[in-house]
Amino acid sequence: MNSYSIGIDLGGTNLRIAAYSAGLEFLHTILLPTRLHDGWQAVLGDMAGAIRQMMERYSPVYELAGVAVGSPGPLELPAGRLLNPPNLIGWDGLELRTELENLLGQPVMVENDANAATLAEFQLGQGKIYDVDSLCMLTLGTGAGNGIVLEGKLLHGMNGMAGEGGQITIYPDGPLCGCGNHGCLEMYASATAVVRMARERMDAANAPGLTALAAARPGFSARDLHSLARTNDADALAVFEEMGRALGIGLAALVNTLNLPLYVVGGGLAEAWDVFAPWLFEELRHRSYVFRLTDADAEQVPTTGGRTRVVPAALGPDAGLLGACLLPLQNAQWKSSRKISVETTSDQ
């Protein structure tokens, strides 16, 4: 019997549940609002209900490899315990994995959402396209985070909290972040941040394009700003310059310490790549000699080894959901490859 897996992307706004077969044939997806106002019990109840619905439909046909949730952090792993998550108020200390296992009566894997997206991009996106065994992905959405794959394995760190690269300090005296730090990457390179920077610009100076946008759409989004920037509006472009420069400074720190072949920029804000990427590369060339010595796009570099590539994500905003579905399948493959090797040994 072919196997399948169920993945959940737990977002602050939406809850997405998907099922994929082991051959990565798409089976089913369910989209629900995340009812944060009704408490975590309601959200976990919705999650369990959707998972059971999928199990009733697919478990007679396929063997369930497992269920995995991609959740915002900070998150202690593999315990699956939430630690004061800024985007899930009131969930501090929640034993997400255990609570969901109790509701479903079966094992559940919990992973950081940025790590889940990184895994998908590694196996099926840019990691596959460039055929690398290591990469670092930055996910720029409501917040900012990152994931690192080294020699094919996600880097979790000792508590599963590696990958909080959104909290790298860019400007030490910058604005206060929800994490308690000032001037984090997340305060410049997230969807929330570009909207804030646009509002600050409107308040500080004459910015006719931004003022007209805010009049037409009082709750304008990062996507609206991107559309405005594409009309060559100087103020919208300046916001993306500030964002791209901050991202380049943060990325330079990662390139200098890790020297990986591939850095992927993902999350919703990565769609504005055309307007922020030139500033990202300007800062990266200025701030990382490791990058200058290995720049994949430079005509001549002195190194004879690999080149450093910085590219936008290939999979788009579904990477996190797809990554959650991949986790149990990968785990099952690992188990079956172990089984094969054990059998081979006992045959001798």
Add this chain to the structure above:
Amino acid sequence: MNSYSIGIDLGGTNLRIAAYSAGLEFLHTILLPTRLHDGWQAVLGDMAGAIRQMMERYSPVYELAGVAVGSPGPLELPAGRLLNPPNLIGWDGLELRTELENLLGQPVMVENDANAATLAEFQLGQGKIYDVDSLCMLTLGTGAGNGIVLEGKLLHGMNGMAGEGGQITIYPDGPLCGCGNHGCLEMYASATAVVRMARERMDAANAPGLTALAAARPGFSARDLHSLARTNDADALAVFEEMGRALGIGLAALVNTLNLPLYVVGGGLAEAWDVFAPWLFEELRHRSYVFRLTDADAEQVPTTGGRTRVVPAALGPDAGLLGACLLPLQNAQWKSSRKISVETTSDQ
């Protein structure tokens, strides 16, 4: 026959060559000036002469496991090619490994000097004391660099250039560094930087203690500044506050992205730990919630997993030389453990 190894620490000022037995019994050390003014041929000649001298003495008694050099970077590995090293002017493009192999007529290993020091601290210093399998070490000497050990293995990155953490940007508009970036960690947290900051302070304000120091010793060192700070001189203390804060900001970026159990501060400047560490910890608590959630010295933290420790190096300034001696021995052990496992298999 017991084996031994020869390690070389290639510094901008001194050349140190040591021999250790496989049981880490100290055999011999030779100290020479690094004759940079006479060109790399002269320096490599001195190096080869000292190595031959040791081989003549010890090779009749022990088996040579290998020869390894710890060199300042940037350095492409495993090729052992220098890439415009700021502290070895005129050595750009030098094939250090190949040139030395040709002189000696035998294989040589080349490693980044910060990585060599990290390996020694991991195997024999704080890594052994705290019994961890992963750590990150920052080496603060003339310049600043870092090394990372993950699950017992040095992280080299694709070109051997991982560990340029001295080039993490701390203040984006700070002073120009030799690496081409502005406001690098190295511009605040290195022996060179604290002397520069002290001179800037003397020029900008009334700093009687610093002025008296500069009058008594025109070419005063970081160590002189440390002695002055220990007399509670306000200006010398302010220099180490600036240094400690910059180090804390940089370390927070590493803690947020890597979530390792141990961070070690080494190199000559680490001797001033007593005067800079309080500021380092203040910034780290401010700028890293991963640290706050796992702080080994906090009375209560919500995580049930491991704790994060930040400590000064245990081995002192000889760590790099000792690490160079460890490299061939480790390699030999690895080879012999492989041999044993192969034999076990063929016995079945």
